[in-house]
Amino acid sequence: MRNIRSANARIAVDAAMKKALEMQIAVCIAIVDAGGHLLVFLRMDRAMLGSIDISQRKARTSAYFGLNSEVLGHASQPGGPFYGVENSNGGLITFAGGAPLTGGTSEIWGAIGVSGGTSDQDAVIAKSGAEAFST
Amino acid sequence: MRNIRSANARIAVDAAMKKALEMQIAVCIAIVDAGGHLLVFLRMDRAMLGSIDISQRKARTSAYFGLNSEVLGHASQPGGPFYGVENSNGGLITFAGGAPLTGGTSEIWGAIGVSGGTSDQDAVIAKSGAEAFST
Amino acid sequence: MRNIRSANARIAVDAAMKKALEMQIAVCIAIVDAGGHLLVFLRMDRAMLGSIDISQRKARTSAYFGLNSEVLGHASQPGGPFYGVENSNGGLITFAGGAPLTGGTSEIWGAIGVSGGTSDQDAVIAKSGAEAFST
Amino acid sequence: MRNIRSANARIAVDAAMKKALEMQIAVCIAIVDAGGHLLVFLRMDRAMLGSIDISQRKARTSAYFGLNSEVLGHASQPGGPFYGVENSNGGLITFAGGAPLTGGTSEIWGAIGVSGGTSDQDAVIAKSGAEAFST
Numbered sequence: 247m248r249n250i251r252s253a254n255a256r257i258a259v260d261a262a263m264k265k266a267l268e269m270q271i272a273v274c275i276a277i278v279d280a281g282g283h284l285l286v287f288l289r290m291d292r293a294m295l296g297s298i299d300i301s302q303r304k305a306r307t308s309a310y311f312g313l314n315s316e317v318l319g320h321a322s323q324p325g326g327p328f329y330g331v332e333n334s335n336g337g338l339i340t341f342a343g344g345a346p347l348t349g350g351t352s353e354i355w356g357a358i359g360v361s362g363g364t365s366d367q368d369a370v371i372a373k374s375g376a377e378a379f380s381t
Numbered sequence: 382m383r384n385i386r387s388a389n390a391r392i393a394v395d396a397a398m399k400k401a402l403e404m405q406i407a408v409c410i411a412i413v414d415a416g417g418h419l420l421v422f423l424r425m426d427r428a429m430l431g432s433i434d435i436s437q438r439k440a441r442t443s444a445y446f447g448l449n450s451e452v453l454g455h456a457s458q459p460g461g462p463f464y465g466v467e468n469s470n471g472g473l474i475t476f477a478g479g480a481p482l483t484g485g486t487s488e489i490w491g492a493i494g495v496s497g498g499t500s501d502q503d504a505v506i507a508k509s510g511a512e513a514f515s516t
Numbered sequence: 517m518r519n520i521r522s523a524n525a526r527i528a529v530d531a532a533m534k535k536a537l538e539m540q541i542a543v544c545i546a547i548v549d550a551g552g553h554l555l556v557f558l559r560m561d562r563a564m565l566g567s568i569d570i571s572q573r574k575a576r577t578s579a580y581f582g583l584n585s586e587v588l589g590h591a592s593q594p595g596g597p598f599y600g601v602e603n604s605n606g607g608l609i610t611f612a613g614g615a616p617l618t619g620g621t622s623e624i625w626g627a628i629g630v631s632g633g634t635s636d637q638d639a640v641i642a643k644s645g646a647e648a649f650s651t
Numbered sequence: 652m653r654n655i656r657s658a659n660a661r662i663a664v665d666a667a668m669k670k671a672l673e674m675q676i677a678v679c680i681a682i683v684d685a686g687g688h689l690l691v692f693l694r695m696d697r698a699m700l701g702s703i704d705i706s707q708r709k710a711r712t713s714a715y716f717g718l719n720s721e722v723l724g725h726a727s728q729p730g731g732p733f734y735g736v737e738n739s740n741g742g743l744i745t746f747a748g749g750a751p752l753t754g755g756t757s758e759i760w761g762a763i764g765v766s767g768g769t770s771d772q773d774a775v776i777a778k779s780g781a782e783a784f785s786t
Contacts (some may be wrong), residue, residue: 252561281686282430284568287557291522298554310431324459327500333472335434387696419703422692426657433689565687566715569740594729607738635732 250279250347250356254380255286258347258358261378265371266290266362273362273371274301277347280356282309290362297361303337304344304368305359310335312354315344316369343368349381383490385414385482389515390421393482393493396513400506401425401497408497408506409436412482415491417444425497432496438472439479439503440494445470447489450479451504478503484516518625520549520617524650525556528617528628531648535641536560536632543632543641544571547617550626552579560632567631573607574614574638575629580605582624585614586639613638619651655684655752655761659785660691663752663763666783668695670776671767678767678776679706682752685761687714695767702766708742709749709773710764715740717759720749721774748773754786 255277262275272290274297279285282305289298307315319340322328332338342365347356358379360372390412397410402425409432412421417440424433442450454475456463467473477500482491493514495507525547532545537560544567547556552575559568577585589610591598602608612635617626628649630642660682667680672695679702682691687710694703712720724745727733737743747770752761763784765777 249561252559256558279686281565281684281688283559283565283686284557285559287554288526289522289553289555291519295551295553307431311429328476329454329458330467330473330475331435333467334438334474335431338431384696387694391693416700418694418700419692420694422689423661424657424688424690426654430686430688564716566712566740566743570736573739589734593734602735602738608735609739610735611733 250277250285252285258375258379259286259288262358262360262371262375263288263290265374269363269367269371271363271367271371273360273368274298275375276301276305276359278305278309278356280309280354282306285356293362300339300361301343301359303339303359304361305357307338307340308344308346308357308359309354312346314342314346315340315359316342316365341365343372345372345376347376347379349379351381355381383415383488383516385412385420385491387420393510393514394421394423397493397495397506397510398423398425400509404498404502404506406498406502406506408495408503409433410510411436411440411494413437413440413444413491415444415489417441420491428497435474435496436478436494438474438494439496440492441470442473442475443479443481443492443494444489447481449477449481450475450494451477451500476500478507480504480507480511482511482514484514486516490516518550518623518651520547520555520626522555528645528649529556529558532628532630532641532645533558533560535644539633539637539641541633541637541641543630543638544568545645546571546575546629548575548579548626550579550624552576555626563632570609570631571613571629573609573629574631575627576605577608577610578614578616578627578629579624582616584612584616585610585629586612586635611635613642615639615642615646617646617649619649621651625651655682655690657690663780663784664691664693667763667765667776667780668693670779671695674768674772674776676768676772676776678765678773679703680780681706681710681764683710683714683761685714685759687711690761698767705744705766706748706764708744708764709766710762712743712745713749713751713762713764714759717751719747719751720745720764721747721770746770748777750777750781752781752784754784756786760786
Protein backbone atom coordinates (compact mmCIF):
# COMPACT_ATOMS: atom_id res chain seq x y z
CA MET A 247 0.00 0.00 0.00
CA ARG A 248 1.47 3.28 -1.17
CA ASN A 249 1.27 6.65 0.56
CA ILE A 250 -0.19 9.54 -1.39
CA ARG A 251 1.59 12.77 -0.53
CA SER A 252 -0.87 15.44 0.55
CA ALA A 253 0.62 17.89 -1.96
CA ASN A 254 -0.17 15.45 -4.77
CA ALA A 255 -3.66 14.92 -3.43
CA ARG A 256 -4.21 18.67 -3.52
CA ILE A 257 -3.10 18.83 -7.15
CA ALA A 258 -5.77 16.28 -7.99
CA VAL A 259 -8.40 18.23 -6.04
CA ASP A 260 -7.43 21.45 -7.81
CA ALA A 261 -7.68 19.80 -11.24
CA ALA A 262 -11.12 18.46 -10.37
CA MET A 263 -12.22 21.87 -9.08
CA LYS A 264 -10.97 23.55 -12.25
CA LYS A 265 -13.05 21.14 -14.32
CA ALA A 266 -16.10 21.73 -12.13
CA LEU A 267 -15.74 25.48 -12.51
CA GLU A 268 -15.54 25.11 -16.30
CA MET A 269 -18.72 23.01 -16.18
CA GLN A 270 -20.29 25.52 -13.77
CA ILE A 271 -21.15 22.83 -11.23
CA ALA A 272 -20.53 23.15 -7.50
CA VAL A 273 -19.24 19.88 -6.08
CA CYS A 274 -17.57 18.27 -3.09
CA ILE A 275 -14.28 16.56 -3.84
CA ALA A 276 -12.71 13.95 -1.54
CA ILE A 277 -9.40 12.14 -1.84
CA VAL A 278 -8.76 9.04 0.26
CA ASP A 279 -5.64 6.91 0.58
CA ALA A 280 -5.46 3.23 -0.38
CA GLY A 281 -6.91 2.33 3.01
CA GLY A 282 -9.94 4.52 2.37
CA HIS A 283 -8.90 7.18 4.91
CA LEU A 284 -9.59 10.83 4.11
CA LEU A 285 -6.62 12.82 2.89
CA VAL A 286 -7.99 16.02 1.36
CA PHE A 287 -11.52 17.37 1.09
CA LEU A 288 -12.97 20.47 -0.54
CA ARG A 289 -16.54 21.71 -0.69
CA MET A 290 -16.95 24.33 -3.38
CA ASP A 291 -19.14 27.36 -2.78
CA ARG A 292 -22.84 26.51 -3.18
CA ALA A 293 -22.31 22.73 -3.25
CA MET A 294 -25.19 20.79 -1.62
CA LEU A 295 -24.66 19.67 1.96
CA GLY A 296 -25.72 16.17 0.98
CA SER A 297 -22.67 15.89 -1.23
CA ILE A 298 -20.22 16.09 1.67
CA ASP A 299 -20.97 12.54 2.71
CA ILE A 300 -21.64 11.16 -0.76
CA SER A 301 -18.30 12.31 -2.17
CA GLN A 302 -16.44 10.64 0.68
CA ARG A 303 -18.40 7.39 0.31
CA LYS A 304 -17.75 7.32 -3.44
CA ALA A 305 -14.04 7.71 -2.80
CA ARG A 306 -14.08 5.00 -0.15
CA THR A 307 -16.07 2.67 -2.39
CA SER A 308 -13.46 3.05 -5.15
CA ALA A 309 -10.57 2.53 -2.76
CA TYR A 310 -12.11 -0.53 -1.11
CA PHE A 311 -12.86 -2.31 -4.40
CA GLY A 312 -10.27 -0.81 -6.75
CA LEU A 313 -12.99 0.14 -9.23
CA ASN A 314 -14.94 3.10 -10.48
CA SER A 315 -17.90 3.32 -8.13
CA GLU A 316 -20.45 2.77 -10.91
CA VAL A 317 -18.96 -0.62 -11.80
CA LEU A 318 -20.20 -1.83 -8.44
CA GLY A 319 -23.52 -0.12 -9.08
CA HIS A 320 -24.07 -1.99 -12.32
CA ALA A 321 -23.40 -5.31 -10.59
CA SER A 322 -25.67 -4.61 -7.63
CA GLN A 323 -28.95 -3.90 -9.38
CA PRO A 324 -31.92 -6.16 -8.64
CA GLY A 325 -31.09 -9.57 -10.07
CA GLY A 326 -27.39 -8.72 -10.34
CA PRO A 327 -24.53 -10.68 -8.81
CA PHE A 328 -23.84 -8.16 -6.03
CA TYR A 329 -27.40 -7.04 -5.28
CA GLY A 330 -27.36 -5.16 -1.98
CA VAL A 331 -23.58 -4.76 -1.72
CA GLU A 332 -24.13 -1.09 -0.84
CA ASN A 333 -25.23 -2.20 2.62
CA SER A 334 -21.71 -3.38 3.42
CA ASN A 335 -18.76 -1.43 4.71
CA GLY A 336 -20.82 1.10 6.61
CA GLY A 337 -22.71 2.13 3.49
CA LEU A 338 -21.29 2.42 -0.01
CA ILE A 339 -22.26 4.78 -2.82
CA THR A 340 -22.29 2.85 -6.06
CA PHE A 341 -23.22 5.36 -8.73
CA ALA A 342 -20.67 7.25 -10.80
CA GLY A 343 -18.24 9.79 -9.36
CA GLY A 344 -15.70 7.60 -7.57
CA ALA A 345 -12.46 6.60 -9.31
CA PRO A 346 -9.20 4.95 -8.24
CA LEU A 347 -5.98 6.95 -8.31
CA THR A 348 -3.14 5.08 -9.95
CA GLY A 349 -0.89 7.86 -11.19
CA GLY A 350 -0.15 5.77 -14.25
CA THR A 351 1.18 2.88 -12.18
CA SER A 352 -0.37 -0.56 -11.88
CA GLU A 353 -1.17 0.05 -8.23
CA ILE A 354 -4.05 1.77 -6.51
CA TRP A 355 -2.74 4.62 -4.39
CA GLY A 356 -6.12 5.87 -3.30
CA ALA A 357 -9.30 7.22 -4.82
CA ILE A 358 -11.20 10.38 -5.62
CA GLY A 359 -14.91 10.92 -5.03
CA VAL A 360 -16.99 13.75 -6.48
CA SER A 361 -20.61 14.66 -5.76
CA GLY A 362 -22.76 17.65 -6.65
CA GLY A 363 -23.81 17.30 -10.29
CA THR A 364 -25.45 14.47 -12.13
CA SER A 365 -23.54 11.25 -11.67
CA ASP A 366 -22.25 11.54 -15.24
CA GLN A 367 -20.98 15.04 -14.52
CA ASP A 368 -19.44 13.89 -11.27
CA ALA A 369 -17.61 11.12 -13.15
CA VAL A 370 -16.16 13.60 -15.65
CA ILE A 371 -14.89 15.77 -12.80
CA ALA A 372 -13.48 12.79 -10.91
CA LYS A 373 -11.68 11.69 -14.08
CA SER A 374 -10.03 15.10 -14.39
CA GLY A 375 -8.80 14.80 -10.84
CA ALA A 376 -7.58 11.24 -11.34
CA GLU A 377 -5.70 12.15 -14.51
CA ALA A 378 -3.92 15.01 -12.76
CA PHE A 379 -2.74 12.72 -9.97
CA SER A 380 0.87 11.63 -10.03
CA THR A 381 2.67 9.68 -7.36
CA MET B 382 -25.78 -24.40 20.37
CA ARG B 383 -22.70 -26.37 19.48
CA ASN B 384 -19.24 -24.93 19.92
CA ILE B 385 -16.90 -25.02 16.96
CA ARG B 386 -13.36 -25.61 18.15
CA SER B 387 -11.04 -22.92 16.86
CA ALA B 388 -8.67 -25.58 15.53
CA ASN B 389 -11.47 -26.98 13.39
CA ALA B 390 -12.42 -23.52 12.19
CA ARG B 391 -8.84 -23.00 11.08
CA ILE B 392 -8.90 -26.25 9.11
CA ALA B 393 -11.93 -24.94 7.23
CA VAL B 394 -10.20 -21.61 6.58
CA ASP B 395 -7.10 -23.37 5.31
CA ALA B 396 -9.13 -25.55 2.95
CA ALA B 397 -10.90 -22.47 1.59
CA MET B 398 -7.58 -20.65 1.18
CA LYS B 399 -6.09 -23.63 -0.65
CA LYS B 400 -9.02 -23.58 -3.08
CA ALA B 401 -8.68 -19.82 -3.56
CA LEU B 402 -4.97 -20.17 -4.31
CA GLU B 403 -5.73 -22.87 -6.90
CA MET B 404 -8.27 -20.55 -8.49
CA GLN B 405 -5.81 -17.64 -8.22
CA ILE B 406 -8.30 -15.42 -6.42
CA ALA B 407 -7.47 -13.38 -3.33
CA VAL B 408 -10.31 -13.55 -0.83
CA CYS B 409 -11.29 -12.85 2.74
CA ILE B 410 -12.54 -15.87 4.68
CA ALA B 411 -14.60 -15.62 7.86
CA ILE B 412 -15.88 -18.34 10.14
CA VAL B 413 -18.60 -17.55 12.67
CA ASP B 414 -20.15 -19.76 15.33
CA ALA B 415 -23.82 -20.74 15.49
CA GLY B 416 -24.54 -17.41 17.20
CA GLY B 417 -22.99 -15.51 14.30
CA HIS B 418 -19.97 -14.40 16.33
CA LEU B 419 -16.57 -14.25 14.64
CA LEU B 420 -14.29 -17.19 15.32
CA VAL B 421 -11.53 -17.05 12.70
CA PHE B 422 -10.78 -14.57 9.94
CA LEU B 423 -8.14 -14.44 7.23
CA ARG B 424 -7.50 -11.81 4.56
CA MET B 425 -5.29 -13.22 1.83
CA ASP B 426 -2.58 -11.05 0.28
CA ARG B 427 -4.07 -8.60 -2.26
CA ALA B 428 -7.69 -9.22 -1.29
CA MET B 429 -9.86 -6.11 -1.65
CA LEU B 430 -10.47 -4.14 1.55
CA GLY B 431 -14.19 -4.16 0.81
CA SER B 432 -14.22 -7.93 1.22
CA ILE B 433 -13.31 -7.79 4.93
CA ASP B 434 -16.78 -6.66 5.87
CA ILE B 435 -18.65 -8.57 3.15
CA SER B 436 -17.14 -11.95 4.06
CA GLN B 437 -18.17 -11.52 7.69
CA ARG B 438 -21.70 -10.42 6.73
CA LYS B 439 -22.09 -13.43 4.44
CA ALA B 440 -21.08 -15.75 7.25
CA ARG B 441 -23.43 -14.04 9.68
CA THR B 442 -26.27 -14.17 7.17
CA SER B 443 -25.79 -17.92 6.77
CA ALA B 444 -25.57 -18.52 10.49
CA TYR B 445 -28.63 -16.40 11.31
CA PHE B 446 -30.86 -18.12 8.76
CA GLY B 447 -29.24 -21.53 8.44
CA LEU B 448 -29.04 -21.14 4.68
CA ASN B 449 -26.59 -20.41 1.91
CA SER B 450 -26.56 -16.62 1.66
CA GLU B 451 -27.84 -16.61 -1.92
CA VAL B 452 -31.01 -18.45 -0.93
CA LEU B 453 -32.00 -15.34 0.97
CA GLY B 454 -30.91 -13.22 -1.99
CA HIS B 455 -33.25 -15.02 -4.36
CA ALA B 456 -36.16 -14.41 -2.02
CA SER B 457 -35.39 -10.76 -1.43
CA GLN B 458 -35.43 -9.39 -4.95
CA PRO B 459 -37.98 -6.69 -5.76
CA GLY B 460 -41.40 -8.31 -5.61
CA GLY B 461 -40.06 -11.29 -3.69
CA PRO B 462 -41.33 -12.59 -0.36
CA PHE B 463 -38.43 -11.23 1.68
CA TYR B 464 -37.83 -8.02 -0.25
CA GLY B 465 -35.57 -5.77 1.85
CA VAL B 466 -34.55 -8.43 4.36
CA GLU B 467 -30.93 -7.31 3.88
CA ASN B 468 -31.71 -4.22 5.95
CA SER B 469 -32.32 -6.33 9.03
CA ASN B 470 -29.80 -7.58 11.55
CA GLY B 471 -27.42 -4.66 11.09
CA GLY B 472 -27.12 -5.33 7.36
CA LEU B 473 -27.03 -8.71 5.63
CA ILE B 474 -25.24 -9.76 2.46
CA THR B 475 -27.50 -12.00 0.45
CA PHE B 476 -25.48 -13.00 -2.59
CA ALA B 477 -23.46 -16.19 -2.83
CA GLY B 478 -20.41 -16.90 -0.69
CA GLY B 479 -21.95 -17.70 2.68
CA ALA B 480 -22.63 -21.30 3.70
CA PRO B 481 -23.61 -23.10 6.91
CA LEU B 482 -21.15 -25.45 8.59
CA THR B 483 -22.70 -28.75 9.59
CA GLY B 484 -19.74 -31.10 9.64
CA GLY B 485 -21.97 -33.82 8.26
CA THR B 486 -24.41 -33.57 11.17
CA SER B 487 -27.99 -32.38 11.01
CA GLU B 488 -27.13 -29.32 13.06
CA ILE B 489 -25.71 -25.95 12.13
CA TRP B 490 -22.49 -25.37 14.00
CA GLY B 491 -21.67 -22.05 12.37
CA ALA B 492 -21.04 -20.62 8.94
CA ILE B 493 -18.32 -19.61 6.52
CA GLY B 494 -18.31 -16.44 4.44
CA VAL B 495 -16.02 -15.76 1.48
CA SER B 496 -15.61 -12.55 -0.52
CA GLY B 497 -13.13 -11.42 -3.15
CA GLY B 498 -14.06 -13.06 -6.43
CA THR B 499 -17.33 -13.17 -8.31
CA SER B 500 -20.12 -14.43 -6.12
CA ASP B 501 -20.02 -17.77 -7.96
CA GLN B 502 -16.29 -18.10 -7.26
CA ASP B 503 -16.80 -17.12 -3.65
CA ALA B 504 -19.44 -19.86 -3.32
CA VAL B 505 -17.06 -22.50 -4.67
CA ILE B 506 -14.41 -21.44 -2.18
CA ALA B 507 -16.89 -21.36 0.71
CA LYS B 508 -18.05 -24.86 -0.25
CA SER B 509 -14.46 -26.14 -0.03
CA GLY B 510 -14.18 -24.68 3.43
CA ALA B 511 -17.52 -26.07 4.55
CA GLU B 512 -16.68 -29.57 3.26
CA ALA B 513 -13.40 -29.57 5.17
CA PHE B 514 -15.14 -28.70 8.41
CA SER B 515 -15.64 -31.43 10.94
CA THR B 516 -16.98 -31.10 14.44
CA MET C 517 -25.84 31.80 9.17
CA ARG C 518 -22.93 33.23 7.24
CA ASN C 519 -21.29 31.30 4.45
CA ILE C 520 -17.56 30.81 4.57
CA ARG C 521 -16.15 30.95 1.08
CA SER C 522 -14.09 27.85 0.35
CA ALA C 523 -11.18 30.03 -0.80
CA ASN C 524 -11.12 31.69 2.63
CA ALA C 525 -11.33 28.34 4.36
CA ARG C 526 -8.31 27.20 2.40
CA ILE C 527 -6.35 30.29 3.49
CA ALA C 528 -7.02 29.33 7.10
CA VAL C 529 -5.95 25.73 6.45
CA ASP C 530 -2.75 26.91 4.78
CA ALA C 531 -1.92 29.21 7.69
CA ALA C 532 -2.45 26.34 10.13
CA MET C 533 -0.33 24.01 7.99
CA LYS C 534 2.47 26.61 7.83
CA LYS C 535 2.45 26.83 11.63
CA ALA C 536 2.48 23.03 11.96
CA LEU C 537 5.44 22.77 9.59
CA GLU C 538 7.33 25.38 11.67
CA MET C 539 6.58 23.34 14.79
CA GLN C 540 7.50 20.13 12.93
CA ILE C 541 4.23 18.44 13.81
CA ALA C 542 2.11 16.51 11.33
CA VAL C 543 -1.57 17.27 11.87
CA CYS C 544 -5.00 16.98 10.37
CA ILE C 545 -6.82 20.28 9.85
CA ALA C 546 -10.59 20.56 9.38
CA ILE C 547 -12.74 23.60 8.69
CA VAL C 548 -16.49 23.40 9.17
CA ASP C 549 -19.16 26.01 8.49
CA ALA C 550 -21.46 27.53 11.10
CA GLY C 551 -23.71 24.49 10.77
CA GLY C 552 -20.81 22.17 11.61
CA HIS C 553 -20.61 20.75 8.07
CA LEU C 554 -17.19 19.98 6.58
CA LEU C 555 -15.83 22.58 4.19
CA VAL C 556 -12.12 21.84 3.81
CA PHE C 557 -9.91 19.10 5.20
CA LEU C 558 -6.20 18.39 4.95
CA ARG C 559 -4.16 15.52 6.37
CA MET C 560 -0.47 16.38 6.36
CA ASP C 561 2.09 13.72 5.45
CA ARG C 562 2.72 11.38 8.38
CA ALA C 563 -0.21 12.58 10.48
CA MET C 564 -1.77 9.82 12.57
CA LEU C 565 -4.88 8.19 11.13
CA GLY C 566 -6.66 8.72 14.44
CA SER C 567 -6.45 12.47 13.91
CA ILE C 568 -8.70 12.45 10.84
CA ASP C 569 -11.78 11.93 12.94
CA ILE C 570 -10.61 13.90 15.99
CA SER C 571 -9.85 17.08 14.03
CA GLN C 572 -13.32 17.03 12.50
CA ARG C 573 -15.00 16.42 15.87
CA LYS C 574 -13.06 19.29 17.45
CA ALA C 575 -14.20 21.62 14.69
CA ARG C 576 -17.79 20.46 15.03
CA THR C 577 -17.66 20.83 18.81
CA SER C 578 -16.49 24.43 18.44
CA ALA C 579 -19.09 25.25 15.82
CA TYR C 580 -21.95 23.68 17.77
CA PHE C 581 -21.17 25.52 21.00
CA GLY C 582 -19.37 28.63 19.74
CA LEU C 583 -16.47 27.95 22.03
CA ASN C 584 -12.92 26.68 22.00
CA SER C 585 -13.29 22.92 22.41
CA GLU C 586 -11.37 22.85 25.69
CA VAL C 587 -13.85 25.21 27.36
CA LEU C 588 -16.38 22.42 27.08
CA GLY C 589 -13.75 19.96 28.33
CA HIS C 590 -13.18 21.92 31.52
CA ALA C 591 -16.90 21.93 32.24
CA SER C 592 -17.39 18.24 31.54
CA GLN C 593 -14.95 16.64 33.94
CA PRO C 594 -16.37 14.29 36.58
CA GLY C 595 -18.41 16.42 38.98
CA GLY C 596 -18.57 19.31 36.52
CA PRO C 597 -21.70 21.00 35.22
CA PHE C 598 -21.60 19.37 31.79
CA TYR C 599 -20.25 15.97 32.81
CA GLY C 600 -20.75 13.57 29.89
CA VAL C 601 -21.62 16.22 27.30
CA GLU C 602 -19.13 14.55 24.95
CA ASN C 603 -21.64 11.77 24.42
CA SER C 604 -24.06 14.14 22.74
CA ASN C 605 -24.19 15.16 19.11
CA GLY C 606 -22.78 11.91 17.82
CA GLY C 607 -19.64 12.25 19.95
CA LEU C 608 -17.77 15.47 20.77
CA ILE C 609 -14.08 16.00 21.38
CA THR C 610 -13.64 18.40 24.24
CA PHE C 611 -9.92 18.88 24.58
CA ALA C 612 -7.97 21.71 22.98
CA GLY C 613 -7.56 22.11 19.24
CA GLY C 614 -10.99 23.36 18.17
CA ALA C 615 -11.66 27.09 17.78
CA PRO C 616 -14.44 29.22 16.30
CA LEU C 617 -13.82 31.28 13.19
CA THR C 618 -15.08 34.86 13.51
CA GLY C 619 -12.88 36.73 11.06
CA GLY C 620 -12.85 39.66 13.45
CA THR C 621 -16.63 39.95 13.43
CA SER C 622 -18.96 39.33 16.34
CA GLU C 623 -20.42 36.31 14.58
CA ILE C 624 -19.32 32.72 14.34
CA TRP C 625 -18.79 31.80 10.73
CA GLY C 626 -17.53 28.29 11.38
CA ALA C 627 -14.74 26.53 13.23
CA ILE C 628 -11.33 24.97 12.79
CA GLY C 629 -10.21 21.69 14.35
CA VAL C 630 -6.62 20.47 14.57
CA SER C 631 -5.31 17.09 15.78
CA GLY C 632 -1.90 15.43 15.66
CA GLY C 633 0.25 16.99 18.38
CA THR C 634 -0.38 17.44 22.07
CA SER C 635 -3.63 19.26 22.68
CA ASP C 636 -1.66 22.41 23.56
CA GLN C 637 0.22 22.23 20.28
CA ASP C 638 -3.00 21.57 18.38
CA ALA C 639 -4.51 24.70 19.98
CA VAL C 640 -1.58 26.85 18.85
CA ILE C 641 -1.96 25.57 15.30
CA ALA C 642 -5.73 26.06 15.33
CA LYS C 643 -5.22 29.64 16.58
CA SER C 644 -2.92 30.37 13.63
CA GLY C 645 -5.60 29.14 11.29
CA ALA C 646 -8.35 31.10 13.01
CA GLU C 647 -6.33 34.31 12.96
CA ALA C 648 -5.70 33.97 9.23
CA PHE C 649 -9.39 33.58 8.53
CA SER C 650 -11.22 36.53 7.08
CA THR C 651 -14.79 36.63 5.84
CA MET D 652 2.29 2.43 4.49
CA ARG D 653 3.64 -1.10 4.30
CA ASN D 654 1.68 -4.27 3.58
CA ILE D 655 1.81 -7.05 6.14
CA ARG D 656 1.79 -10.42 4.46
CA SER D 657 -0.97 -12.63 5.80
CA ALA D 658 1.50 -15.45 6.47
CA ASN D 659 3.50 -13.12 8.72
CA ALA D 660 0.35 -11.98 10.48
CA ARG D 661 -0.49 -15.60 11.21
CA ILE D 662 2.95 -16.18 12.73
CA ALA D 663 2.28 -13.32 15.12
CA VAL D 664 -1.15 -14.72 16.00
CA ASP D 665 0.32 -18.16 16.63
CA ALA D 666 3.02 -16.73 18.91
CA ALA D 667 0.38 -14.84 20.88
CA MET D 668 -1.80 -17.95 21.11
CA LYS D 669 1.15 -20.01 22.33
CA LYS D 670 1.77 -17.48 25.09
CA ALA D 671 -1.90 -17.44 26.03
CA LEU D 672 -1.96 -21.24 26.26
CA GLU D 673 1.10 -21.15 28.54
CA MET D 674 -0.69 -18.60 30.73
CA GLN D 675 -3.88 -20.68 30.54
CA ILE D 676 -5.95 -17.73 29.37
CA ALA D 677 -8.45 -17.87 26.50
CA VAL D 678 -8.21 -14.74 24.38
CA CYS D 679 -9.19 -13.20 21.08
CA ILE D 680 -6.29 -12.04 18.93
CA ALA D 681 -6.64 -9.54 16.08
CA ILE D 682 -4.06 -8.27 13.61
CA VAL D 683 -4.79 -5.17 11.56
CA ASP D 684 -2.74 -3.50 8.85
CA ALA D 685 -1.35 0.03 9.07
CA GLY D 686 -4.71 1.37 7.93
CA GLY D 687 -6.46 -0.40 10.78
CA HIS D 688 -8.14 -2.98 8.54
CA LEU D 689 -8.50 -6.55 9.82
CA LEU D 690 -6.01 -9.05 8.48
CA VAL D 691 -6.19 -12.09 10.75
CA PHE D 692 -8.41 -12.91 13.70
CA LEU D 693 -8.55 -15.87 16.07
CA ARG D 694 -10.89 -16.58 18.96
CA MET D 695 -9.48 -19.28 21.20
CA ASP D 696 -11.78 -21.90 22.68
CA ARG D 697 -13.70 -20.54 25.69
CA ALA D 698 -12.75 -16.89 25.09
CA MET D 699 -15.50 -14.45 26.10
CA LEU D 700 -17.73 -13.17 23.30
CA GLY D 701 -17.13 -9.60 24.51
CA SER D 702 -13.47 -9.95 23.59
CA ILE D 703 -14.16 -10.30 19.86
CA ASP D 704 -14.90 -6.62 19.51
CA ILE D 705 -12.47 -5.40 22.16
CA SER D 706 -9.46 -7.14 20.62
CA GLN D 707 -10.20 -5.56 17.25
CA ARG D 708 -10.68 -2.10 18.75
CA LYS D 709 -7.40 -2.39 20.67
CA ALA D 710 -5.59 -3.26 17.46
CA ARG D 711 -7.23 -0.41 15.58
CA THR D 712 -6.43 2.02 18.40
CA SER D 713 -2.75 1.06 18.23
CA ALA D 714 -2.66 1.32 14.45
CA TYR D 715 -4.44 4.68 14.34
CA PHE D 716 -2.15 6.32 16.90
CA GLY D 717 1.06 4.29 16.57
CA LEU D 718 1.08 3.59 20.29
CA ASN D 719 0.36 0.86 22.79
CA SER D 720 -3.34 1.25 23.54
CA GLU D 721 -2.76 1.98 27.23
CA VAL D 722 -0.64 5.06 26.45
CA LEU D 723 -3.78 6.68 25.14
CA GLY D 724 -5.66 5.42 28.19
CA HIS D 725 -3.27 7.14 30.58
CA ALA D 726 -3.65 10.44 28.73
CA SER D 727 -7.43 10.28 28.57
CA GLN D 728 -8.28 9.94 32.26
CA PRO D 729 -10.40 12.67 33.87
CA GLY D 730 -8.29 15.82 33.96
CA GLY D 731 -5.87 14.41 31.37
CA PRO D 732 -4.94 16.01 28.06
CA PHE D 733 -6.98 13.62 25.90
CA TYR D 734 -9.98 13.10 28.20
CA GLY D 735 -12.73 11.48 26.17
CA VAL D 736 -10.60 10.53 23.16
CA GLU D 737 -12.16 7.04 23.27
CA ASN D 738 -15.32 8.54 21.79
CA SER D 739 -13.53 9.25 18.52
CA ASN D 740 -12.93 6.97 15.56
CA GLY D 741 -16.04 4.91 16.07
CA GLY D 742 -15.03 3.96 19.62
CA LEU D 743 -11.52 3.22 20.81
CA ILE D 744 -10.35 0.85 23.53
CA THR D 745 -7.62 2.53 25.53
CA PHE D 746 -6.56 -0.01 28.10
CA ALA D 747 -3.65 -2.40 27.64
CA GLY D 748 -3.59 -5.17 25.04
CA GLY D 749 -2.99 -3.25 21.80
CA ALA D 750 0.51 -2.87 20.40
CA PRO D 751 1.99 -1.66 17.11
CA LEU D 752 3.79 -4.12 14.84
CA THR D 753 7.11 -2.80 13.62
CA GLY D 754 9.08 -5.97 12.90
CA GLY D 755 12.19 -4.22 14.18
CA THR D 756 11.87 -1.42 11.62
CA SER D 757 11.18 2.24 12.37
CA GLU D 758 7.81 2.00 10.66
CA ILE D 759 4.43 0.82 11.86
CA TRP D 760 3.22 -2.03 9.69
CA GLY D 761 0.06 -2.69 11.64
CA ALA D 762 -1.01 -3.63 15.13
CA ILE D 763 -2.07 -6.54 17.32
CA GLY D 764 -4.94 -6.47 19.78
CA VAL D 765 -5.57 -9.05 22.50
CA SER D 766 -8.54 -9.37 24.85
CA GLY D 767 -9.66 -12.04 27.27
CA GLY D 768 -7.53 -11.81 30.38
CA THR D 769 -6.74 -8.88 32.63
CA SER D 770 -5.39 -5.96 30.66
CA ASP D 771 -1.91 -6.70 32.01
CA GLN D 772 -2.17 -10.29 30.82
CA ASP D 773 -3.50 -9.17 27.46
CA ALA D 774 -0.51 -6.84 27.10
CA VAL D 775 1.93 -9.68 27.77
CA ILE D 776 0.26 -11.81 25.13
CA ALA D 777 0.17 -8.94 22.63
CA LYS D 778 3.87 -8.34 23.24
CA SER D 779 4.64 -11.98 22.42
CA GLY D 780 2.77 -11.59 19.18
CA ALA D 781 4.45 -8.31 18.31
CA GLU D 782 7.90 -9.73 19.00
CA ALA D 783 7.28 -12.67 16.71
CA PHE D 784 6.24 -10.40 13.85
CA SER D 785 8.71 -9.87 11.06
CA THR D 786 8.14 -8.00 7.83
